[in-house]
Amino acid sequence: MKLSVIGCGYLGAVHAAAMAELGHEVVGIDIDPAKIEALAAGRAPFFEPGLPEILVSASATGRLRFSTSMADAAGAEVHFIAVGTPQKKGSHAADLTYVNAAVAGLIPHLAEGDLVVGKSTVPVGTAAELAAKVAASGTGALLAWNPEFLREGFAVSDTITPDRLVYGLPPEAAQAERAKTLLDGVYATALAAGTPLVVTDYATAELVKVSANAFLATKISFINAMAEIAEVTGADVTQLATAIGLDDRIGWKFLKAGVGFGGGCLPKDIRAFTARAEELGRGESVAFLKEVDAINLRRRQRVVDLAVEALGGSVYDKKIAVLGLAFKPHSDDIRDSPALDVAVQLHGLGAIVTATDPQAIPTASRVHPQLAYAADPAAALMGADLVVLVTEWDEFRHMDPVWAKALVGTASIIDGRNTLDAAAWRAAGWTYKGLGRP
Numbered sequence: 001m002k003l004s005v006i007g008c009g010y011l012g013a014v015h016a017a018a019m020a021e022l023g024h025e026v027v028g029i030d031i032d033p034a035k036i037e038a039l040a041a042g043r044a045p046f047f048e049p050g051l052p053e054i055l056v057s058a059s060a061t062g063r064l065r066f067s068t069s070m071a072d073a074a075g076a077e078v079h080f081i082a083v084g085t086p087q088k089k090g091s092h093a094a095d096l097t098y099v100n101a102a103v104a105g106l107i108p109h110l111a112e113g114d115l116v117v118g119k120s121t122v123p124v125g126t127a128a129e130l131a132a133k134v135a136a137s138g139t140g141a142l143l144a145w146n147p148e149f150l151r152e153g154f155a156v157s158d159t160i161t162p163d164r165l166v167y168g169l170p171p172e173a174a175q176a177e178r179a180k181t182l183l184d185g186v187y188a189t190a191l192a193a194g195t196p197l198v199v200t201d202y203a204t205a206e207l208v209k210v211s212a213n214a215f216l217a218t219k220i221s222f223i224n225a226m227a228e229i230a231e232v233t234g235a236d237v238t239q240l241a242t243a244i245g246l247d248d249r250i251g252w253k254f255l256k257a258g259v260g261f262g263g264g265c266l267p268k269d270i271r272a273f274t275a276r277a278e279e280l281g282r283g284e285s286v287a288f289l290k291e292v293d294a295i296n297l298r299r300r301q302r303v304v305d306l307a308v309e310a311l312g313g314s315v316y317d318k319k320i321a322v323l324g325l326a327f328k329p330h331s332d333d334i335r336d337s338p339a340l341d342v343a344v345q346l347h348g349l350g351a352i353v354t355a356t357d358p359q360a361i362p363t364a365s366r367v368h369p370q371l372a373y374a375a376d377p378a379a380a381l382m383g384a385d386l387v388v389l390v391t392e393w394d395e396f397r398h399m400d401p402v403w404a405k406a407l408v409g410t411a412s413i414i415d416g417r418n419t420l421d422a423a424a425w426r427a428a429g430w431t432y433k434g435l436g437r438p
């Protein structure tokens with residue numbers, strides 16, 4: 001099928017390349033010329049494992065093109081909206097500027113029978129408003145909502161083999177049927193492989209996405225709240241998580257206590273959900289998400305407090321090696337990153353921070369040039385008075401404590417992800433402190 005993908009960020013670039021890889025003819029469109037130039041040359045503008053490979057292989061088939069001109073969307077039968085919906089400045093609500101601009105820019109290029117498919121995460125009610133705009137354009141095109149659940153770091157496999165598909169279809173039966181047929185064509189490979197499909201209305205499809213992210217955020221903040229209780233009782237939150245996770249109604253996934261969640265989705269999605277619920281007069285229904293957010297932000301402060309404590313009451317003029325900048329491993333994304341936040345806070349308190357990360361130094365140094373960056377852990381550790389691990393990259397998890405001890409000034413480490421073998425680090429002579437652990 002002929003597809004266009006409007007917006008070539010973390011979501012759109014992967015979607016465009018993956019759809020071409022699956023056999024569709026795809027044009028990816030973005031207003032950023034640098035991004036389009038990189039993608040057209042087969043280079044990923046951000047770190048995402050597997051993306052460079054499919055960019056090259058799909059481009060070689062001639063099925064994948066990139067453009068800065070919306071006019072190039074003409075001729076495609078399905079148009080995906082994959083632009084960002086960041087947090088509005090000075091508010092918790094989502095900023096829909098890019099989504100509205102994408103749909104408005106696309107409308108003049110739509111033809112009878114085309115389908116516009118929203119993938120961006122939006123406040124419930126947005127799809128109905130956009131469908132009305134598409135209908136009013138008189139193009140005869142339809143709109144569907146098809147939320148995306150990909151995780152950064154696993155975006156390629158999550159797109160090619162998703163764990164479920166959700167279609168939010170127009171209310172009118174014949175239109176819904178037409179939209180479904182087109183979407184079934186797009187996702188023919190995944191459907192043939194038995195991927196579960198939920199066919200529903202616009203509002204449910206929009207809510208599936210935000211409620212999934214709200215649930216994941218709640219699960220993380222739940223275990224981090226238990227970490228706070230563990231800290232005042234001498235309990236060990238990692239053992240607690242193992243024990244409660246053995247109940248398969250609870251499960252062990254997303255029960256890793258640490259410095260908390262970040263990234264371009266979870267933090268802003270729970271805030272936008274709260275703002276939207278308040279607009280709808282149902283603020284109390286998701287008021288707990290404010291607690292989820294507050295618990296999450298307290299864990300960053302906890303790491304900073306532990307650093308102050310470990311250094312005898314002040315970090316001023318102390319050398320601190322910060323291991324990690326990205327919001328999670330396998331990504332160079334620093335949006336709302338707990339790791340970067342901790343590094344910046346420690347620097348603000350007068351510490352001499354040297355941060356390292358296998359991928360996120362270029363993105364972090366653009367936003368925070370005041371920090372010192374080291375290309376590898378050895379350079380960051382050199383002479384450090386304290387080590388703070390805040391992103392659980394394999395390079396850090398598998399670090400040899402004996403090797404690391406020879407580099408630092410003082411063998412003291414805060415494991416902000418509870419990811420190191422505490423016994424091994426202590427045996428090597430380190431003062432080890434985890435989160436929610438004695």
Ligand code: UDX
Nearest residue numbers: 148149150151152254255256260261262263265327328
């Ligand atoms: C998330 C959702 O998982 C995905 O379905 C949605 O489409 C977009 O948002 P992503 O932002 O890529 O994906 O990251 P995810 O893997 O969910 O991790 C989010 C954050 O939670 C990271 O900062 C991670 O370090 C943290 N986390 C995760 C924990 O602190 N503890 C855990 O147990 C799990």
